[in-house]
Amino acid sequence: SQQGEEDPQALSIQEGENATMNCSYKTSINNLQWYRQNSGRGLVHLILIRSNEREKHSGRLRVTLDTSKKSSSLLITASRAADTASYFCATEEKLVFGKGTKLTVNP
């Protein structure tokens, strides 16, 4: 069954703006991971956050995790056209994916 659900399904912003995507999940987790997928390509691992962590940074990425609300958010700061992709959250080692957020960054 599908575990992660991303929100919004689509997001269009201007270059330089920040993009925030949310993910909700259903059951208890040990970790949550965010991935990026460019059109017709494989997935690129972005960041992993463990259940005992509340926030994690990696470059222009900031991920938060709220286990009480069973939700996570991915913030991309100072977005670039190259950030245009679909973003997925996934939980646990078998990685059950949501449908993703399609981000478009307009130059």
Add this chain to the structure above:
Amino acid sequence: GAVVSQHPSRVICKSGTSVKIECRSLDFQATTMFWYRQFPKQSLMLMATSNEGSKATYEQGVEKDKFLINHASLTLSTLTVTSAHPEDSSFYICSARLADSTDTQYFGPGTRLTVL
């Protein structure tokens, strides 16, 4: 970083034929590899988990006799779609997990299968 390759990247075949897709971890050993299928504008759906030297574990609803998985070495897993039909047309993606890790999976670039 860990690199996973897939071959072929695209394949077109006639209905009824079998197609083999290879997944290789290029610079690391992967005791576990995963096979996913993705339909247009949909999420990835896990098909099966492949452990080196043992039988694959298939997800519910995935026919093990139709999607044959072999993981004969720590760097190679193969998925064979047998007697392919047009409804098998999809994007197949593999991933590999480091032998000493239970977390991050590294994904291949995917294989686009079109069955005519």
